Amino acid sequence: MKILSIDLDRCVGCQNCELTCSFYQIGDFNRERSNIWVSFYPEDRFIVTLTCVQCEKPACMTVCPNGALQRDPKTQAVVVDENRCLGCRMCMQACPFGNIHMNREKRVVQKCNLCEGDPKCVRFCMGQAINFVDVDDLAEGKRKSLDYRLKKLYPVLGSGAEK
Amino acid sequence: MRCGQEITIDDGKIVEIRGLEAHPQNRGRICHKGRAAVDLVNHPDRLLKPLKKKPNGSFAEISYDQALDEIAERMTRIKTQVGARSVGVWKGEALGFFQQEEYARRFIHAFGSPNYFSNDSECFNGRYFGYKVVQGYWNGCPDFEHADLMIFWGSNPPFSHPPQARLIANGKERGAKIIVIDPRLTSIAYKADLFLQPLPGTDGALAWGLMRHLIETQTVDRPFVEKYSVGFEQIAQYAKTFDPEFVEKQTGVPSDIFLDAAQMIVESRPKITHYVGNGLEHHENGINNIRAVACLGGLCGAIDIEGGDPWPESMGGHDLTLYHELPLLDQKPIGAEKFPVLYQLRQECHTMLAMDYMLGKGAYPLRGLIVAGANPLLTNPNSRKVKEAFASLDLLVVRELFLTPTAKLAHYVIPAASFLERSELHYHPHCQLVTLTTKILEIPGVVDEYTFWRDLSGRLGFGEKYFPWDNEEEVNRWILEPTGISLEELKQHPEGIRYKPIRFRKYREKPFATPTGKFEFASQYLKDLGYPEIPEYRPPRYVNHPQKEFPFILTTGARKYLYYHSRYRNIKRFRSHIPAAEMEIHPDDAEGLGVKDMEQVRVTSEVGSIDIPAKIVHEREIRQGVLQITHGWDDVNVNLITPDHVNDPISGFPLLKAIPVRIEKIS
Numbered sequence: 001m002k003i004l005s006i007d008l009d010r011c012v013g014c015q016n017c018e019l020t021c022s023f024y025q026i027g028d029f030n031r032e033r034s035n036i037w038v039s040f041y042p043e044d045r046f047i048v049t050l051t052c053v054q055c056e057k058p059a060c061m062t063v064c065p066n067g068a069l070q071r072d073p074k075t076q077a078v079v080v081d082e083n084r085c086l087g088c089r090m091c092m093q094a095c096p097f098g099n100i101h102m103n104r105e106k107r108v109v110q111k112c113n114l115c116e117g118d119p120k121c122v123r124f125c126m127g128q129a130i131n132f133v134d135v136d137d138l139a140e141g142k143r144k145s146l147d148y149r150l151k152k153l154y155p156v157l158g159s160g161a162e163k
Numbered sequence: 164m165r166c167g168q169e170i171t172i173d174d175g176k177i178v179e180i181r182g183l184e185a186h187p188q189n190r191g192r193i194c195h196k197g198r199a200a201v202d203l204v205n206h207p208d209r210l211l212k213p214l215k216k217k218p219n220g221s222f223a224e225i226s227y228d229q230a231l232d233e234i235a236e237r238m239t240r241i242k243t244q245v246g247a248r249s250v251g252v253w254k255g256e257a258l259g260f261f262q263q264e265e266y267a268r269r270f271i272h273a274f275g276s277p278n279y280f281s282n283d284s285e286c287f288n289g290r291y292f293g294y295k296v297v298q299g300y301w302n303g304c305p306d307f308e309h310a311d312l313m314i315f316w317g318s319n320p321p322f323s324h325p326p327q328a329r330l331i332a333n334g335k336e337r338g339a340k341i342i343v344i345d346p347r348l349t350s351i352a353y354k355a356d357l358f359l360q361p362l363p364g365t366d367g368a369l370a371w372g373l374m375r376h377l378i379e380t381q382t383v384d385r386p387f388v389e390k391y392s393v394g395f396e397q398i399a400q401y402a403k404t405f406d407p408e409f410v411e412k413q414t415g416v417p418s419d420i421f422l423d424a425a426q427m428i429v430e431s432r433p434k435i436t437h438y439v440g441n442g443l444e445h446h447e448n449g450i451n452n453i454r455a456v457a458c459l460g461g462l463c464g465a466i467d468i469e470g471g472d473p474w475p476e477s478m479g480g481h482d483l484t485l486y487h488e489l490p491l492l493d494q495k496p497i498g499a500e501k502f503p504v505l506y507q508l509r510q511e512c513h514t515m516l517a518m519d520y521m522l523g524k525g526a527y528p529l530r531g532l533i534v535a536g537a538n539p540l541l542t543n544p545n546s547r548k549v550k551e552a553f554a555s556l557d558l559l560v561v562r563e564l565f566l567t568p569t570a571k572l573a574h575y576v577i578p579a580a581s582f583l584e585r586s587e588l589h590y591h592p593h594c595q596l597v598t599l600t601t602k603i604l605e606i607p608g609v610v611d612e613y614t615f616w617r618d619l620s621g622r623l624g625f626g627e628k629y630f631p632w633d634n635e636e637e638v639n640r641w642i643l644e645p646t647g648i649s650l651e652e653l654k655q656h657p658e659g660i661r662y663k664p665i666r667f668r669k670y671r672e673k674p675f676a677t678p679t680g681k682f683e684f685a686s687q688y689l690k691d692l693g694y695p696e697i698p699e700y701r702p703p704r705y706v707n708h709p710q711k712e713f714p715f716i717l718t719t720g721a722r723k724y725l726y727y728h729s730r731y732r733n734i735k736r737f738r739s740h741i742p743a744a745e746m747e748i749h750p751d752d753a754e755g756l757g758v759k760d761m762e763q764v765r766v767t768s769e770v771g772s773i774d775i776p777a778k779i780v781h782e783r784e785i786r787q788g789v790l791q792i793t794h795g796w797d798d799v800n801v802n803l804i805t806p807d808h809v810n811d812p813i814s815g816f817p818l819l820k821a822i823p824v825r826i827e828k829i830s
Contacts, residue, residue: 010332012321013350014724016194019740029195029725029740042781045353123181126192126321126328149338 247275255537289444293453299676312431317442384464394685434470454698475592713823
């Protein structure tokens with residue numbers, strides 16, 4: 001399954017993703033409509049960008065009393081059926097990450113639906129921090145990234161044969 | 164940033180702009196400033212017909228030919244009455260960069276006037292000089308990707324140059340560390356391993372302190388310094404004063420953090436990128452502060468190496484300017500005497516002096532001006548004076564996409580083509596790449612820059628001689644002639660062609676482009692002009708001579724993600740994200756004044772006052788005592804309170820980032 005993976009080290013906090021997400025929904029740059037969030041913590045100089053991780057066992061889906069949250073068979077994303085959503089907010093309470101929010105105009109909940117398999121935030125991420133990847137490839141990518149750092153440490157940690 | 168774009172057109176209208184995957188500049192990524200063309204090109208307020216100012220002050224439509232006839236006639240009248248040099252051109256960034264700039268330079272020299280002005284007498288050239296004088300080149304994009312340490316001096320690339328974000332993230336992923344030096348907690352400062360928050364304008368003291376540390380700890384790149392530089396002994400002597408305690412006193416940066424930074428530099432040598440932004444050039448000692456940073460780069464051994472500060476080579480195409488053929492130095496270019504470095508190194512006349520010449524206080528009168536895509540009424544300091552000067556002209560022609568505040572003052576407004584309505588060459592020196600943009604649209608009645616200058620020169624009698632090409636395509640072909648790259652080849656490669664392979668340490672085989680051919684810690688050139696030979700540090704005036712009536716320090720011009728100087732405020736969706744001007748203030752300062760968040764306050768400098776809401780930011784986001792207002796807002800124009808008469812002595816750049824002000828509650 002492909003998910004949106006966000007490398008926080010690469011994120012530079014430009015918020016292009018938020019604007020893109022809003023744009024492709026409503027043609028406007030309204031952060032409140034974005035399904036991806038960039039949060040700034042100046043006290044710790046820390047930026048976190050977060051969106052739905054499309055859980056294997058989605059609490060939102062389990063708790064929805066009206067079956068408004070379903071898995072898209074094509075993309076495996078958990079998507080909101082706006083016609084079925086009652087706006088009861090049970091899913092918002094159930095989601096441990098806070099990744100579902102209320103669309104105040106439509107009075108239904110909204111969340112990332114992976115743009116039907118072509119998540120727009122990926123192409124517009126200036127730091128290339130957001131990637132749409134298979135979870136297995138993701139693990140491999142992380143290993144490779146760590147390898148770079150190990151390579152630098154190698155002269156220190158290595159067997160000594162290099163010296 | 165001239166990123167590669169992939170544009171979708173439906174029924175003659177642009178409907179989508181995406182980043183071009185193959186373009187080395189942005190690799191498929193694009194920010195919303197780049198996509199703004201969708202809104203700009205189709206904007207309902209876009210100027211489509213030439214306008215002429217009527218005696219009652221309103222505009223009436225006029226035909227293009229009639230407008231140009233009248234402009235040429237008025238230019239000729241000024242030339243006959245007071246001389247050709249009393250007409251100038253002024254280039255902005257709304258209509259492009261290099262090639263568009265060269266057309267304007269060519270035109271005005273062909274007319275007989277040396278007075279070419281641009282935004283570059285208050286932006287970019289400060290950084291260029293600081294580096295050019297020391298090492299003969301300036302690289303707008305050092306090699307972040309392969310660095311071990313990236314140092315950002317008063318720059319915030321994620322906002323100012325978004326495609327660099329990817330390169331910086333690549334470097335970071337490889338394990339590079341980041342140091343950010345800025346009075347504000349910018350987005351790049353969030354990513355820093357060390358964040359130094361100095362008092363505005365004191366960066367030079369930091370750079371000298373770091374140089375002292377390298378010299379004292381004998382971690383200077385000795386082979387480079389001994390073989391390829393001049394003036395090391397002088398800087399070694401001068402640096403002695405800058406011990407950590409002195410640096411702390413000058414900059415407000417705690418000495419332990421300063422020493423951590425110094426240690427990080429020592430450990431990361433030589434693969435260090437120093438990236439100096441706009442933040443350093445708008446100060447009374449700006450150029451010397453930047454020079455000091457350039458010298459520090461030399462001590463680190465970062466010069467022209469991978470992962471450091473490579474020396475970009477140019478393509479070597481034909482030059483459109485006429486400085487060899489028609490130098491016109493006897494015509495006394497405005498500013499060449501008072502700020503010779505700007506003229507000698509960049510052939511720029513000084514906009515800080517242009518207003519005086521317009522207002523009759525110069526060595527000769529400046530009576531006519533053709534402005535191409537610039538909006539000095541909002542972007543030059545001391546806006547009231549700018550307005551008065553522009554309003555006094557006998558002839559003001561403005562080429563624009565929109566009726567800007569500057570265009571409103573014009574006698575003639577000529578609608579300009581956007582970058583999608585012309586074809587031009589672009590250079591990306593850091594990757595030694597040339598690209599050709601495609602003209603994808605034509606709007607009836609709107610001509611490109613080349614056509615405009617050609618048509619006007621034809622009416623002035625020098626069209627055949629100096630603008631002989633039929634169209635911009637022929638110009639592009641001519642520019643490429645000596646390069647071995649053909650126009651046809653470039654058309655087939657929208658991602659561009661690398662005109663030369665990148666090589667490092669070129670100084671081993673060719674001299675640096677400095678007077679001595681060496682890396683110049685000390686500059687005889689500047690000394691001969693009466694400036695300090697080494698980049699001496701001078702504390703900002705507000706530190707040495709604080710004024711009781713102006714207890715706060717205002718810095719201006721911090722970039723907002725979606726705006727480009729005064730541009731794009733008319734794009735509705737941009738305004739949804741950033742609706743209005745505000746003044747950033749430290750919470751303790753706001754509390755001291757009894758000001759609530761977003762409460763309207765009056766900010767007063769020695770130049771004037773503006774009213775603006777006070778945005779109380781987090782205590783770490785800005786230094787206490789420092790305020791920030793971004794420029795470019797028509798309704799709350801911060802340049803109404805910025806001075807044009809306090810200048811860096813070398814560049815003549817205005818003081819825009821350490822202005823003494825006071826704050827009053829309005830209620």
